[in-house]
Amino acid sequence: MSAPDPVRFLAKNMRVDLALIAGMIAPRSRVLDIGCGDGFLIDHLFQTKGCDARGIEIDMAQVTQAVAHGLPVMQGDADTDLAHYPDDAFDYVVLSRALQAVERPREVLAQMLRIGTRAVVSFPNFGHWQVRWQLLVTGRMPMTPAWDRPWYETPNIHPCTIHDFFSLCEQEGYVIERWLAADDGGRRAPWTRFLMLANIFGEQGVFLLRRR
C-alpha cells in the first residue's frame, strides 16, 4: 500500500533542555511545540503552568503515544504544516533541537514568528570545540554526543553555530529577548554572556525571539 513515512530521528534523549525552554514560557500562555515527540514538554507546561499547550510531531508512533496520554498532538511536518495556522495563534512557538533537521530553517522560523508572538528555539551548536577539533585534527566529519550520526544518514541537514544563529536573527530582523548556551545535559553554563566563548563551549543554544 502506501510508502512508509519518512522517519527523522531527532535527538530527543536530552530532556533537560526542555526545562530551560519551559523556564522561558509564561504561565497560562498558548503554546505550540513543534517536534513535540511524545509530548513531554506540553504535558509539563499544562501540568505546572496551566498553559494551553499543543504539539506537532512528524513521527506517527510518537504522535499516537502522545494522544494516548491525552495530549493534544497532531501528526505534521514543520516544513509544510505551519502555514495552516492563523497569524498570532500562539504566545509561544517552540522548536526544540529540530531547527537543524528541517528543510528550510529560515522559512520555519518566519512561520513560527508569524503564528506566534514569540519563538523559543534550541539547537546543537556546530561551533562547539569538540566539533571544531575533530574536523581540524582528523579531517573527518565530527561525531560527538550532539552530532552522533554519520554524514550520510544524519537527519541534521542544516547544522549551524550559535554565532550563525545570531547573524540570521539580525538579518531577519528578530529581537533576541533572551539567549543562553548550555552543555548537552541542559545545564546553564557560566560563560553565556560572551558570544565568542559560548560558541566554543556551548553544546546547545536556546533562544527566545520576537518580531521587531
Added chain:
Amino acid sequence: MDQTAASTELIHTHVTFDDGISLECGTILRRHTVAYRTYGTLNEDHSNAILVCHALTGDQYVAETHPITGKPGWWESIVGPGLPIDTNRFFVICPNVLGGCMGSTGPLSLRENTDGSESAEPWGTDFPPVTVRDMVRAQKRLVEHLGIDRLFAVIGGSMGGMQALQWAAQYPDHVFAALPIAAASYHSAQNIAFHEVGRQAIFADPDWHNGRYWEKHRLPARGLAVARMCAHITYLSEEALTRKFGRRLQHAPKDNSEAINLFGEMFEVESYLRHQGSTFVQRFDANSYLTITRAMDYFDLAADSGGDLAEAFKGTATRFLLVSFTSDWLFPTTQSRAVARALNRAGANVSFVEIPTDKGHDAFLLDEPDFHRTLAGFLRGCAMHAGLPAL
C-alpha cells in the same frame, strides 16, 4: 412520549416528537421518531454523555447483540465497561439515523397525509431527501429530550464521522469534544461514483417495482446485495483481501446456477462477497439505502460555509481527535489531514493520528489496539479538561 412499541416485527426503544422537524429540502415532517439505545448512567450534572453516530449501514445496536442478526454490537470492542468508551464512566447514546430502517423515521415509516394524519402505506421512494445536517438535527432533539445540554463527546466513523463534524460545526457550544474517525468533510467524486453503482444495481432489480416493492410483497434483494458487495470492496484493501482470500478456491454449491463454475469451483473471495450481500438484505431496506447513500453524497461541510471549511469551525472551543487508517482508500488520510488543517486555520484544538493497518476503511470497526489506545487516552485527557470526576 417515550414508549417501547412494537413496529411491524421488532421492538426498538424510541421517542416520537410531535412538534415537527423542518428538513433542509424544505419539507416539514410533522412527526418524527428517533430509535436509540443507551448504555451506562447519566451523571448528576448531565456532563458525561457521549453520542455515538453510526455509519451508512450501522444502527443503534452499538454494544449489544443485534436483534435481527444475532451478531455482537458493531462497536462492542470499543463501547462497554472498561473499554475505550467506558460505560462505567460515560453515558453513551446511539440513535438510528433519520432515514434509517431500524425504528427511526425513514422510508419504511408510514407516510404523512397532507393534513398530518398517518396514511396506511410507507413513504418508500417518496421519503423526502435528508442530509447529514437533518440527521444531526434529529439527534439534537433526542439529546435535549434526554435532558442533556452539552455532550461530552460526539464520535463516529465514516458517515458517523461526518455527523460528528456536522455536530461540531452546527452546535459548537453543545459539543465538548468531537471525534470524526475515518471521515471527511465532503463525499468525494469517487465515493459518489461507487454509491451510484450500488443504487443502479437496486434500480435494475426486477423486484424493485419503482420502489413500491412492498405492494408486490417482494424485496429487491438481488440489487441490494450487489450494492452491498460493491460497497464492501471499498471498505477493504487489496492487502486485506489478499491476506484473507488470496486466489484460493472452494467448492461451489451445486445448486448455485449463477456461479461461473470451472470444475465446480469458485474463488473464496466471491463466496465471501455473496455472503456479505445475502446477509445484508435480511436487515436493510433498499429505500433506506438509497436515502442514506444520497445523504452522504450531499455532504459538503465547506460548501455550507462559503467554500472555506475553516469558517465552519471558526472560534470553536471544541477539542477534536481525527483518526485515519493507512490502507483506507475510501476515506483516505489526505481527507482527514485536510480537515485537521482547516481546524488549524480555525485555531481549534486538534489531535490527529494515522493508524497503520492493512484492513482498509473497515479498520475503524475492527480490533486495532493503537486506535483503541488513542481513543481511550484522548477521552481521558478531555475528561480532565472538562472537569469530569476521575473514576
